[in-house]
Amino acid sequence: MAVNIDNTASSSLDVSWDPVVDATSYDVSWSESGSSVVLDSQIVNDNAVTISQLSPHTTYVVTVSAKGTNSKLLAEGSVPGTTDEGSKSMWLFPSAVFVMSKYDS
DSSP states (O other), rough: EEEEEEOOOEEEEEEEEETTOOEEEEEEEEEEETTOOOOEEEEEESEEEEOOOOOOOOOOEEEEEOOOGGGGGEEEEEEEEEOOOOOOOOOOOSHHHOOOOOOOO
């Protein structure tokens, strides 16, 4: 089962997959790359989902399990995806401020 990362942001991944015949739901779970600890999961009825509230610049492994009647596993696939680095703020401070005024006498 092919799983795709369609779009990345600093705190989210857009994930999609081809529909599986006879699937009644899809269990989407994710963990940090190199870890076997599942951080969270959600059950969806569509073939796409946005996973949010992720850490910036982190690689996750997303696993999608297609379930049929009685939660029978029909297919499964995984894909790695890396969130973007996140926004960088740049502060510019002027080195001098000139105030010019014209006095009329």
